[in-house]
Structures are given as C-alpha cells and as structure tokens.
Amino acid sequence: MIKPLEGTIEEQLLKLELAALDQWNNGDPSGYLDLSADDVVYFDPFLEQRLTGKTALTAYYEALRGTIKVDRNEFINPLVQVSGNMAVLTFNLNAYVREAVYRWNCTEVYRQEETGWKIIQTHWSFVKP
Amino acid sequence: MIKPLEGTIEEQLLKLELAALDQWNNGDPSGYLDLSADDVVYFDPFLEQRLTGKTALTAYYEALRGTIKVDRNEFINPLVQVSGNMAVLTFNLNAYVREAVYRWNCTEVYRQEETGWKIIQTHWSFVKP
Numbered sequence: 535m536i537k538p539l540e541g542t543i544e545e546q547l548l549k550l551e552l553a554a555l556d557q558w559n560n561g562d563p564s565g566y567l568d569l570s571a572d573d574v575v576y577f578d579p580f581l582e583q584r585l586t587g588k589t590a591l592t593a594y595y596e597a598l599r600g601t602i603k604v605d606r607n608e609f610i611n612p613l614v615q616v617s618g619n620m621a622v623l624t625f626n627l628n629a630y631v632r633e634a635v636y637r638w639n640c641t642e643v644y645r646q647e648e649t650g651w652k653i654i655q656t657h658w659s660f661v662k663p
Numbered sequence: 664m665i666k667p668l669e670g671t672i673e674e675q676l677l678k679l680e681l682a683a684l685d686q687w688n689n690g691d692p693s694g695y696l697d698l699s700a701d702d703v704v705y706f707d708p709f710l711e712q713r714l715t716g717k718t719a720l721t722a723y724y725e726a727l728r729g730t731i732k733v734d735r736n737e738f739i740n741p742l743v744q745v746s747g748n749m750a751v752l753t754f755n756l757n758a759y760v761r762e763a764v765y766r767w768n769c770t771e772v773y774r775q776e777e778t779g780w781k782i783i784q785t786h787w788s789f790v791k792p
Contacts, residue, residue: 573744575753577768579792583755584768586742613715615702615783617774618747622784624704626712639706639713641770641786645746654744655751657770659788663708 544614547623547644550651552609559604559629563595571645571652578658606630619646626661637661673743676752676773679780681738688733688758692724700774700781707787735759748775755790766790 541549554565567588576585576594585591610626620643627638643655670678683694696717705714705723714720739755749772756767772784 575742575744575751577753577770577786577788579788579790582790584740584742584753586740611713611715613704613713615704615772617749617783620746620749622704622772624706624713624784624786639786639788641706641772641784643744643751643770643772643784654746655753655770655772657706657753657768657786657788659706659708659768659786660792661708661711663789663792 543616543621544612547614547621547642547651548612550644551623551642555607555609558602559607561600561602563599566653566656567592567595569651569653570656571647571654574652574654574656576656578656579660579663604629604631620644621646621651672745672750673741676743676750676771676780677741679773680752680771684736684738687731688736690729690731692728695782695785696721696724698780698782699785700776700783703781703783703785705785707785708789708792733758733760749773750775750780 550569554569557565570588570591572588574588574591576591585594608628612625615622623642625640627640629636639659639661641657642653644651645654679698683698686694699717699720701717703717703720705720714723737757741752741754744751752771754769756769758765768788768790770786771782773780774783
C-alpha cells in the first residue's frame with residue numbers, strides 16, 4: 535500500500551531531493567541510493583559513459599562515501615513535469631565548497647512505485663564547463 | 664486519433680531521435696523542434712541555465728540554424744525506460760567534426776501525445792569536459 539504523502543507532487547519531490555542532497559553534501563550517498571530504483575541510469579561529468587542499474591550506481595557512490603563536503607547550495611528554479619506515474623524534476627544548483635562555486639544542471643526522472651517515488655534517471659552536468 | 668506506429672516503443676523512439684539528429688547534423692534544427700512539446704525544458708553545456716518552454720528553445724535553435732555540420736555520429740548503448748505514457752531515452756554519442764570528436768551524454772524524456780511522441784526534456788552534456 536502506498537503511504538499517502540502530504541503536499542503536491544512537486545512539493546513531495548523537492549522534499550525528497552533536498553533531503554538526499556543534504557546527506558550528499560555531508561559525504562553520505564545513502565539518501566540518493568535509497569531513492570534510486572533498481573533500473574536507475576546515471577550520468578555525471580566524471581564518467582566515461584552512462585552508468586546502468588543500481589548495482590553500478592551503488593559501487594560508484596560507495597567509493598565516494600565520506601569524500602564530499604559541500605558547504606552550501608543555491609537550489610535554482612526547480613520545475614516538475616508530471617504525467618501519469620512519472621515526473622521530471624529539473625533545476626540548476628550552485629554548490630559552494632570553501633571558496634569555490636560549482637554550477638550544475640540537473641535532471642531527475644522519478645517514477646511512482648509501491649514504496650514511493652523512486653529515481654530512474656539522474657543527469658548531472660556542469661554549466662559552461 | 665493516434666496514428667499507430669510500427670515496432671516497439673524503443674524502436675519508435677530511436678527512429679524519431681535519429682531522424683532529428685540527422686537533420687541537426689546538417690544544420691537543420693527543425694526535426695528537434697517538431698519533436699519538442701510546448702512545455703519542453705532543455706540543458707546543454709553552452710547555456711547559463713535551463714531553457715524553459717518551446718518558445719525559448721525555438722529562439723535558441725533558430726539562431727544556430729545553418730551553423731552546425733557533424734560529419735559522422737557513433738550512437739552508443741541507447742536505453743529506453745517506459746512507464747505509462749512516458750519514456751526516457753538515454754545514450755552516449757560521439758560526434759565527429761572534421762578531425763575532432765565531441766563525446767556526449769544525452770537524456771531525452773518523451774511523452775506520448777495525440778500527435779505522437781514528444782520530447783518534454785532534453786539534457787546534453789560533455790563526457791569528462
């Protein structure tokens with residue numbers, strides 16, 4: 535049974551994303567791993583090609599555990615497009631690490647499952663690398 | 664009425680994507696514009712932030728019309744995730760322009776509408792920029 539969530543789908547997804555991001559910013563990938571579906575696919579600027587499946591993503595994230603510390607984020611202009619049991623969350627993000635700022639584009643595709651909203655696609659890229 | 668398309672959803676989407684890409688490679692953005700929904704959102708590495716809506720995407724693409732010539736593509740490892748009326752197409756792409764090769768990550772989110780499959784989200788980024 536799906537546990538009812540409060541708020542609009544947009545509010546639900548932003549809450550999930552920001553909670554996972556907060557953990558990530560403190561070196562803990564568990565939030566994103568818990569949110570990701572078994573068939574998740576993943577892009578970021580450090581990979582040679584797409585990662586395919588949660589086993590691959592878990593290995594990648596676990597190797598990063600404890601290595602990341604983001605001091606502060608600006609979460610910019612989030613938008614959610616919903617259709618059926620899928621929702622696309624897009625946003626820009628400025629991540630401040632000491633004196634540096636990293637400017638990101640991000641696309642998350644969520645699918646509603648029995649256990650709640652799960653990410654099936656993540657794409658992080660740099661703004662004007 | 665939705666015109667029946669031949670083949671699996673994966674085959675349909677790859678055919679649409681590759682046809683639009685072939686036009687793009689010859690300087691014509693019309694294929695991608697025809698495929699894009701009114702609420703499309705778009706990221707690429709040359710933009711300061713997400714483009715939101717087909718009007719913005721049209722202005723951006725039309726300014727590029729006639730300026731792009733890709734000699735050859737390698738379309739790598741495409742995958743389609745379908746749920747309800749939405750489908751996520753992800754792939755890597757090597758684009759050869761004279762002696763140079765540009766290596767891309769790409770995510771396209773398609774939604775099935777009365778007029779066929781339409782893109783509601785495009786995200787292009789460079790591999791290891």
